[in-house]
Amino acid sequence: MDLQHTASSRRQFLRRLTVVGGLAAGASLLAACGQPATPAAPTSAATPAAQPTTAPAPAAAAAKPASGVKLTVLTHWGDQDQLAVLTPILQQYQQQSGVTIDHQTVAFDELLKRITTARLGGPAPDIYHFYNLWMPDFVGSDLLQPPPADVTADVKKSWSQGSADGATYKDQIWGYPTEVNNYLLIYNKQLFQEAGISKPPAILDELKEASIKATKKGADGKVSQTGFLFLKGWDSGVVHPFTSLLWSNGGEYAARDYSQVMFNQQPGLDVVAAETDIIKGAGADLGFQQADFVAGKAAMTIMANWWGAALRKGVPGGIQNVGVAPIPTKSGGKSIPLQYNWLWGVDKNSKNSAEAWKFLQWLNSPEGNGSSPMGKYLTSGLNAIPSRTSDQQAHADVLNDAFVKPFVDALPNSRTEPIIPGAQEIKTSLQKQIEAAWFGQKEPKDALDTAAQDANRILKEKAQG
Structure with missing residues (x-):
């Protein structure tokens, strides 16, 4: 053959x-x-x-x-x-x-x-x-x-x-x-132990605290280990964790009749605000990438099960050094991962x-x-x-x-994942706006409102066309 x-x-x-x-x-x-x-x-x-x-x-x-x-x-x-x-x-x-x-x-x-x-x-x-x-x-x-x-x-x-x-x-x-x-919180057990973190964060406030505790800087003042890894530059890497956190904090991505998106309502604002707080609080360095988690230089991220193959091959200490936990919620509610x-x-x-x-x-x-x-x-x-x-x-x-x-x-x-008209265009637009908030170019509300306006325009065009 x-x-x-x-x-x-x-x-x-x-x-x-x-x-x-x-x-x-x-x-x-x-x-x-x-x-x-x-x-x-x-x-x-x-x-x-x-x-x-x-x-x-x-x-x-x-x-x-x-x-x-x-x-x-x-x-x-x-x-x-x-x-x-x-x-x-x-x-x-x-x-x-x-x-x-x-x-x-x-x-x-x-x-x-x-x-x-x-x-x-x-x-x-x-x-x-x-x-x-x-x-x-x-x-x-x-x-x-x-x-x-x-x-x-x-x-x-x-x-x-x-x-x-x-x-x-x-x-x-x-x-x-x-x-x-589906997406869950993935963490490095050894880095948690070194940072004095006894268990994975279950709520957003704990996620911020753990991210800051697990971040390390070298003698030159540069970050050598990031507490939380944000997956910038990739639509699924940005939007899938966001949506998992959104649902786990009582929000909705879109109306059931496709008439409008809802990710810019208060639960969505809370999620992006929590993400930007982690960055501002030095719990995350946006210069880090996926390979840094595999190399043992990132303590946490939100990622899907398919990543396991790379983790088995590369994480110091092997796959047994990697823990998996539910998506953090706002106040101990139900964790709802995106699949x-x-x-x-x-x-x-x-x-x-x-x-x-x-x-x-x-x-x-x-x-x-x-x-x-x-x-x-x-x-x-x-x-x-x-x-x-x-x-x-x-x-x-x-x-x-x-x-x-x-x-x-x-x-x-x-x-x-929300299967709505224009889903891919909406996803890409939302990715860019969330990243703008991460990099301090926009406030969370402005970023999500801009993404929502773009998404609702796309939904209207699809409905008419």
């Missing part, structure tokens, strides 16, 4: 969701028979109830050979470690079904452009794996095909509410949720849509060991948390790891 793929940093994609640049080389998966394939938030309204329907068993999805059918599947999984696990799974389905799977990959920062422009160069891929924040634009462009009723029923039955919500837009589930990530999902969807113009959904049903349905093929890939090929609850149970040995388990345990209280 001759595999060609595009290699890039696993999370560059989430740093640059506004896509530029040309397409990367595709990854070609050879057919199992030897025939070469072509290279290659909370939801705003509750999902209507549906009659429970059990998804077809894996064997049922591949019961009738479909010789001559080829499904083109587009993902951002092109690294060799990922392909080493995923390719045999795709081969297995080819052998069982007679369907050829043409697996194409692009670099993470090119995926959005590849999906949105695919039809311009001829037939689009049949199946996409994509970030759920893109659903409003995809649905607005009439790009996605609604799943069959049994798929929708299976997602409602077999996934957590947060993950089902994460695959829902305008009361419609649009595909199978896959990888799930985001990826999902599988089918192109509306696919000529093989029935076979595409059969394949996705097989890929996401439990096998004899209780795990779906997708669950196997996510835990062993991607080192990610699968969103299907039975996959979480089947891979409990992996997910009970001291670093990962707190994230899994927090999923029932997590809320999906």
Whole structure:
């Protein structure tokens, strides 16, 4: 098998969701028979109830050979470690079904452009794996095909509410949720001990105090260790922790009817004020970056579970030196982390849509060991948390790891990233305004009001258009 793929940093994609640049080389998966394939938030309204329907068993999805059918599947999984696990799974389905799977990959920062422009160069891929924040634009462009009723029923039955919500837009589930990530407070145990901090901060005032205590300066007066690490220059790194703190302090990001954003109300102001107080109080130095936490030069940050792979490789003292705690609240209330999902969807113009959904049903349905093929890939090929609850149970040995388990345990209280029209534009605008407050260029109220005005303009344009 001759595999060609595009290699890039696993999370560059989430740093640059506004896509530029040309397409990367595709990854070609050879057919199992030897025939070469072509290279290659909370939801705003509750999902209507549906009659429970059990998804077809894996064997049922591949019961009738479909010789001559080829499904083109587009993902951002092109690294060799990922392909080493995923390719045999795709081969297995080819052998069982007679369907050829043409697996194409692009670099993470090119995926959005590849999906949105695919039809311009001829037939689009049949199946996409994509970030759920893109659903409003995809649905607005009439790009996605609604799943069959049994798929929708299976997602409602077999996934957590947060993950089902994460695959829902305008009361419609649009595909199978896959990888799930949520945000919690991550801290360096050794640095806490050295600073005399006995436990992770549970409220915002404690977060400020701990940040100041854990900051160190060298003989030259420069900060050598930051108490809290703010993830500037990255929309998710700024907005996801902000939203987690917002919800955990009684605020809302947007109205349920998409009519306006609400992050500039008092809870949002309290969060940004707390962040700027930490910076002004010398509890955080904005010159520090993610690599500094990995190097043991930052005591705390708010980050997602996917970061575990880098922490295992680099943190002094190993992953056992890293603690995970709930998102701090204002006064001991309920901690509500933000989660985001990826999902599988089918192109509306696919000529093989029935076979595409059969394949996705097989890929996401439990096998004899209780795990779906997708669950196997996510835990062993991607080192990610699968969103299907039975996959979480089947891979409990992996997910009970001291670093990962707190994230899994927090999923029932997590809320999906707000899936609203213009979500990406709004997110980027909010990032810039929060950063302006961090750097002292604007007061928190001015920054959030500016972001809200921009967001409400975008929402109005989307509603009219």
